[in-house]
Amino acid sequence: MTNGWTDVSNADVVLVMGGNPAENHPVGFRFVMEARRKRKAKLVVVDPRFNRTAAVSDSYTPMRAGTDIAFLGGLIHYAIENKLYQENYVKLHTNASFLVKEGFDFAEGYFSGWDSGAKKYDRASWQYETDGQGFAKVDPTLENPRSVFQLMRKHYARYTPDAVANICGCTAEEFRKAAAIICSTGKPDRAGTILYALGWTQHSHAVQLIHTAAMLQLMLGNIGMPGGGINAQRGHANIQGSTDMGSWNNLPGYLKIPRANMQSLDDYLKANTPKALRPNSLNYWGNTPKFMVSLLKAYYGKHATKENGYGYSYIPKPGETENYGWGPFFDKMHKGGIEGFISFGMNPVANGPNTPKMLNALAKLKWMIVVENFETETAAFWNAKKLGEKFYPTFVDPTQIQTEAFLLPAACFAEKDGAFVNSSRWLQWKRAALPPPGDARPDQEIMSRLFLAVRELYEKEGGKAPNPLLRMNWDYTNPLNPSLEEVAREVNGREIATGRQLNGFGELKDDGSTVCGNWVYSGSWTEAGNMMARRGQEDPTGLGIYPNWSWSWPANRRILYNRAASNAEGQGWDPLRTPIRWDGERWRGEVPDYKADAKPTDYGAFIMLPEGVAKLFAADLVEGPFPEHYEPVESPVPNPLHTNVSSNPLATVFHGPLDKLGEAKDYPYVAITYRLTEHFHYWTKHVASGSELQSNFFVELPEELATAKGIKGGDMVKVTSARGHVEGPALVTKRIRPLKVAGKTVYQIGIPIHWGFVGRVRGPLVNNLTPSAYDPNSGTPEYKGFLVNLEKA
């Protein structure tokens, strides 16, 4: 979230799209209701299902899964053509005025630079016109046809209300009604927020979808504003923290993984330290060398020296274009290319797409280690034929599976201390309440003992490439079971010579004199102690900021980009909702997202970006600088905008025997997956109360489809995709309206997750159905908007 849960109550309009907080984030949803009560805020819901969030909304618009970019692009068009955008904000705080190179264009589904042979873009034409010093040229009037503003206007000219209706399946009138409310926030004294969740991230074009939302919020002047922002609700307790700590292509703190062509630390820093694109850009990522060297010092301790590039060579390096994400590595496992697999608390058989392929992939492993609270489908995959009954008819017997499996009992949340980061980016420290049951152990002990056991073998016997392993710093007071407080202090960072805990990332050095395990968390454990455990109740701004409750990254800032909530003079667009304001000498209020004593005119408001302003036009994503509507990989209709380029040309898809994609003639219905209030993911099927409240898997289908098929509520139905099938009782509903899409009636079917073949209650895994198709930027699977057939079982 750019803002946070407590800030939602400052909104005048709340757009919920791609999420369902009333059911899935019920406690967070109270802030939406508070905004309605306090500010008479309007709640707008756009969703395939009339869910419980929609039930209390002021405006509900149905839509077809996977068409969000068309809807949001339509809103951008509506805001521009009806002059509802916040012009002064757009001119001051975005790259609307930047001029783009002559060669940039978009036609027939492709941006300029498409290489049909290599199936990728050459991004050379997606760049700004620059002057002799390398700074972007601008036209402050926004009238130049090569300005970002004019190019954007042209790009979205196709997204008329009628076009939106034709793609999304709502009526043009429904779209206009929602658009009028949403775009009413394009005024200085009004703020609108967006709450989204996995309904936005689980598409083969998901990152571009969220880019579209960010563009809309920038056009309406809602970024940086209390009651504004773009807010991912996030679905797991520390999914934000695990993102902050890196994934396959990120080191902690969003530092990019070094690639094989960056052989020295200098190569890496040269490639990853951006240069300012405007004279007034603070360009904070220019400090990358300080973040990276301090991380390497934390990783390699005394083995990290100036001479060896602080141990840089020990970090594993993928090739320039290699992808080690979820889709590619499970595909590789399926082809027999992976020997060993370690899972700390994840359950890919249940939560990954295409379960039949996943089971077959795991069966090819030589060994597997699963660390868990409960037995899971992944731990017991070798028994899926028996436990999964009819769903995996071709899966082999245990006797034919040579995978050696370990299932290790781990402590649960209550039995460990440490910090969870909530959606608001608040690092909230928890304490251990009791020891784990029986012979279960905390994860840090399991991981450390295993790591040190491997290390001991290398020390005794030697072996391949021992240095990256032996030189990794594990020098904790109790290396076999490190104190998480000690680890948290290392993550915050300290000055090596004195041992002093750093106050924040502003004190990091690139000369090897500081260590810091994650620069964005620097400030979380200072000399004053554990800032994450703070319990202060004060709210001095009255905006729900609570600066002394826990600690928020970065720098305890609660509203990201808060400088953008002020005008060129540093005074708030809305005097009643100003997070920071310039008093002539310094910024007052919240922790400024700006240099605390720099004049409003010194820098652009977006200090992390080389432009110094926010990017409406962004060459960072692989499929183009402006988001374009592409159909899901499996779609009931060809893309009405360009039938020859229907789905995202850069979506990650696979072509093995178990990766089949279906066509509308065989699988005519659009399916979506969702959560229920009573269950959490695949965990609470082990818990009595959730299991009793929602014991049964079911399939939700529109009553028009049920009537056509002769299905009554409670009848057993079978849902089949090109990958597999599920069976369950029908829940016939008015909540999912049939839609008219490109002249064709399209039915959508809703299928809840939560069941599996291990647990107090059992049922089919919805991922028997889902495709191996992924967003090319994030690697997230397309769980929403795939094709199925449905029949009476």
Added chain:
Amino acid sequence: MGYTINRRQFFQRSALRAGAAVTALGLDLKPAIAAARELKISRTTQTNSVCPYCAVGCSVIIHTLGDKARNVHPTVVHIEGDPDSPVNRGTLCSKGISLKEFVVNERRLTRPLHRAPGQAEWKPISWEDAYTKMARLIKDTRDRTFVEKDEQGREVNRLPSVAMIGGCTDTNEINYLLSKFRFGLGILSYENQSRL
């Protein structure tokens, strides 16, 4: 620690208020309920924690009994929302309110299990034996498949034949240790729930 005392005082005061209501209202079940509630948690140790489910980040108070004495394994008797949290102000959802059943649950794994190749069941294994076997398997795979230099002779130090996932409900500190673990071994194939 000061916080623990405040909680106790809060409940003592609540009990007193409920007690005062007895004389005013005559026959009323409220005092009995209040007394029962006080008994349930009056001697517990209260620990501040955070709900492990969705990312709203509701603070919870875990009440345990039977701790402090040596060789006594405490039990969770109650988990409730923390009224001080600006996020949840003491409330919890239907899942959070039943967290006790998640922690104290007969389905929890309590000993390491091993499934040998070709077998149809788990067998218990000691931690020591498990670490010995796992370390040997990891080392064998690593020694056999580690790539120090790529086909162009560039130093890459990667272990492409091992994949690892996890961390979405583990703390930052454990996620940080996981990064050291995987980079020490050379693992690149790593994802967590944030990408799913």
